[in-house]
Amino acid sequence: MLTLEDIILAQGDFTLRAEVDLPSGGITALMGASGSGKSTLLAAIAGFLPVASGRMTIAGVDVTDLPPGDRPLSILFQDQNLFPHLTIAQNVGLGLRPDLRLTSEQGTARDAVLNKVGLAGLGGRRPAEVSGGQQSRAALARALLRGRPWLLLDEPFSALGPALRREMLTLLRDTARDEGQSVLMVTHAPEDAIAVADRTILISDGALEPPMATVDLFADPTPALRAYLG
Numbered sequence: 069m070l071t072l073e074d075i076i077l078a079q080g081d082f083t084l085r086a087e088v089d090l091p092s093g094g095i096t097a098l099m100g101a102s103g104s105g106k107s108t109l110l111a112a113i114a115g116f117l118p119v120a121s122g123r124m125t126i127a128g129v130d131v132t133d134l135p136p137g138d139r140p141l142s143i144l145f146q147d148q149n150l151f152p153h154l155t156i157a158q159n160v161g162l163g164l165r166p167d168l169r170l171t172s173e174q175g176t177a178r179d180a181v182l183n184k185v186g187l188a189g190l191g192g193r194r195p196a197e198v199s200g201g202q203q204s205r206a207a208l209a210r211a212l213l214r215g216r217p218w219l220l221l222d223e224p225f226s227a228l229g230p231a232l233r234r235e236m237l238t239l240l241r242d243t244a245r246d247e248g249q250s251v252l253m254v255t256h257a258p259e260d261a262i263a264v265a266d267r268t269i270l271i272s273d274g275a276l277e278p279p280m281a282t283v284d285l286f287a288d289p290t291p292a293l294r295a296y297l298g
C-alpha cells in the first residue's frame with residue numbers, strides 16, 4: 069500500500085492536495101489535464117520534491133523524509149535518461165551498480181532482463197545505435213532490474229507510435245506482474261489506461277479523486293473524467 073495522508077505539494081503558486089490509499093499490485097494510471105500536477109505528484113513520491121505538509125508511507129514505512137535512493141521505488145521519465153557514451157548493457161547494469169562493477173551473478177540477472185525485454189544481442193550497442201523503441205526497452209529494463217517494489221512512470225512511452233506504445237505497455241504489464249512490482253503510470257491517453265491499468269486516479273481541481281477500477285470509471289465517467297475527455 070502506498071498512502072498519502074493530508075499531503076500538500078507546492079510548486080510556485082501551484083498547489084496540489086493528495087489523500088489516497090493506493091493498493092500494491094497491478095498498474096494504476098494517473099490522468100489529468102496538462103498542468104494538473106501529475107509530474108509534480110510523481111516527483112514528490114519519488115522524493116525529488118519535498119512535501120509542503122503531510123505524510124507518505126509505503127508498506128507502512130514513513131518515507132516522507134527519505135532521500136530518493138532510499139525509497140522502495142524506481143522512476144522512469146519520458147526522456148529515458150540513457151547515457152549516450154555507455155552501451156545498452158552498461159546503461160541497464162547501472163540499475164544494480166552505479167560503478168558498473170557487476171558480480172557475475174548480477175551480470176546474469178542483467179542479461180536475463182535484457183532478454184526479457186527483447187534486447188538480447190543488442191547489449192553491446194550504444195543508445196544511438198538502437199531504435200527509439202529499443203531505447204525505451206533498455207530504460208524499462210534498468211528500472212525492472214533494480215527490483216524495487218514500486219515503479220513510477222512519467223509518460224515513458226509517449227514519444228513512441230501507437231503500435232510500439234501498446235507493445236511497451238503490454239511488456240510493462242507482463243513484466244511488472246511477473247516481478248511482483250506495483251506500477252503508477254502517468255498517461256494522457258485513455259486508451260493506454262483502458263488497455264493496461266487496473267485502476268485509474270484522476271487529478272482535478274487541485275486534488276486527487278479516489279482510485280477507481282478503470283473499467284468502471286470509463287463505463288460511467290465521473291464529472292471530472294467527462295471534463296477531461298471533453
Ligand SMILES: Nc1ncnc2c1ncn2[C@@H]1O[C@H](COP(=O)(O)OP(=O)(O)OP(=O)(O)O)[C@@H](O)[C@H]1O
Nearest residue numbers: 079080081082100101102103104105106107108109
Ligand atoms: N519548477 C516549477 N516552478 C514553478 N511552477 C512549476 C514548476 N514545475 C511545475 N510547475 C507548475 O506546477 C503545475 C503542475 O505541473 P506538472 O508538470 O506537475 O503538471 P502535469 O500534470 O504533469 O502536466 P503535463 O501533463 O503538461 O506534463 C503547473 O501549473 C506548472 O506550471
